[in-house]
Amino acid sequence: MSRIGVRSFGGVDDPPGDPVNTTVLPAPVPSAVTADARVRSAALEEEVRRSPGRFRVLTGDRPTGRLHLGHYFGTLHNRVRLQDLGVELFVIVADYQVLTDRDVADDLPGHVEELVLDHLAIGVDPARSTIFTHSAVPALNQLMLPFLSLVSVAELNRNPTVKDEIAHSRQSAVSGLMFTYPVHQAADILFCKANLVPVGQDQLPHLEVTRTIARRFNARYGDGVFPEPEALLSDAPLLLGTDGTKMSKSRGNAVTLAADADETVRLIRGAKTDSERHIAYDPVRRPEVSSLLLLAALCQGRTPVEVADGIGSGGAAALKRTVAEAVNEHLAPIRARRAAYARDRAHLREVLREGNERARAVADATLAEVRTVMNSRY
Template sequence: MSTLAPSLPSSPPGAPGALGTAAARARSAGLEERIRQDPGRFRVLTGDRPTGRLHLGHYFGTLRNRVRLQDLGAELFVIVADYQVLTDRDVADRLPEHVEELVLDHLAVGVDPERSTVFTHSAVPALNQLLLPFLSLVSVAELQRNPTVKDEIAHSRQSAVSGLMFTYPVHQAADILFCKANLVPVGQDQLPHLEITRTVARRFNDRYGSGGAVFPEPEALLSEAPLLLGTDGTKMSKSRGNAIQLAAGADETARLIRGAKTDSQRHIAYDPADRPEVASLLLLAALCQGRTPEEVAAGIGSAGSAALKRTVTESVNEYLAPIRARRAAYAEDRGYLRRILREGNERARAVADRTLGEVRAAMNADY
């Protein structure tokens, strides 16, 4: 497969724009301080694909951090990436229902549509128009090297990989840059995607900026997402049926935790290396209680796995009770959910139209 224009070299390791993990962690520490000092200077882009209800892994990994940034005063854009469902699924089953469920989960955990913009990918045409000029700035070789794309392709359920899957990092760059987000909360595995976004912004500015920057190079705010395993001891995932959904009732939660994998040792101790399933349950209880896993383990002692699971069940159900109550209240008014999306889509479209106008003017294509 041939590459695109050879005049577009990728950033070498250690270049000013490169985002190595160590450098990203150092920047994140500095970013946290800057956010505390002046949160209003930050515009955050984050979101999810509507492929099912969100679970505790999503909550402790990303959702509560989104609410934290919103409450600090950063401007939050939450994208419901319905177009990106098409990257790894032949049919987008029950998509409208999944979109509403995703909005419900965000409202339930505290995302405030009066302060944050919640919108759907497909409803913002100008955002998607940025994909073509952005693709011209990235080589095929760079897309092929992207480790997240390679992983997505390896785990794809499709018999063949679509072109949309292949261009996923550039599509994500359009998601971030349409609103000129300067802060993106990510896990370590998403750093390659964000580096593509930074590369696109830098190359567009260099080629079309005429000495000025059209786009910021967004910073990565690395999240220290806790490693929560699913109830079967493998990675927590919507598709594996091993996760506790935010929408799950107290009885369902108890059933899932009762069936969670542990081990045969009666004494409960926090040992992530040698006892990962027990450690994950202890961590979950600790996150809900605001304590350390070691403290939770000490309280259980030699009472065994049954006592551990009772502790986890009580902790999770108590923690999720107000979230579930808010979710149930919002679910009673589906018209309200649609109104939130309409208003969020209108705000996102206005931002995207302005950005696309600037892009056309910079490219001398404003006619």
């Protein structure tokens, strides 16, 4: 629930501030923790396949721009997969969280609509899944207050992902919203009692805060109110942007889902490669070439080595032509659906209205239960 990049749920959102120095990474999760999480995640995948109806997933993104191929292969297609398996899916458009590392939310209504468009185009079905905006669910945000009482300042300060986010924030000073982001995310997850959260390993510390809050709330006020959500770890492929750095919304180095075929060709034609004519998959020595091969392979359902073998000594021009054709063919039906939905903006607003109503009903019920066990219903 987003690399997951640090700003999305199990997704691949841009890091705060879009730092130019892409070698700076979040503090690593201890390998033993990651290994245990991967073992448990594999077991959860089997459980999902056997009994999808037992699971409720909360995932989503901040509306800060159009989603791109990195988002699509990193997390979006997995959301549709889980939905189609029969898992109950909640997709949060985290508009409040845009302000965690920005002073203002630029063109928020437009970005929200673009995010909804992208989800509908890839196959998220509002009849089976709930798409809603953060700000439209007041009861969700009311959970922040009791949740904040369950964690210490020291615990929040130790969170490695928060420390990295603060280090690369666009703001001149750290806001309270930025500092308490893991608790805000806990409210997002627990308001609907999600028990499964798709994440990348860099988001494990955030999810552990959510688990801690659920555990402490249950111990203090009433056992069984909140589940301790588990991590469904993603193996999101690392796709570089066309400039050879991390693919990002704001750098102009990504192919968005909304781009047309000609724009896609233009962007990929300008992608950074290297001077070697023979095309080979070697992520360590030839990262830019290998990223393009991986992109074509993902679109074609092949391995990067197979794509490279088919190009051989054709050079960068043949590589880019292969990638552009693969991307355009793969995205053609998605773009057609997106264009159709874009022509009916009233439908987009109706999707959000119905999703907001559903989310509010769930949040109101959860908050009522919380008030009851906290003995604060008057």
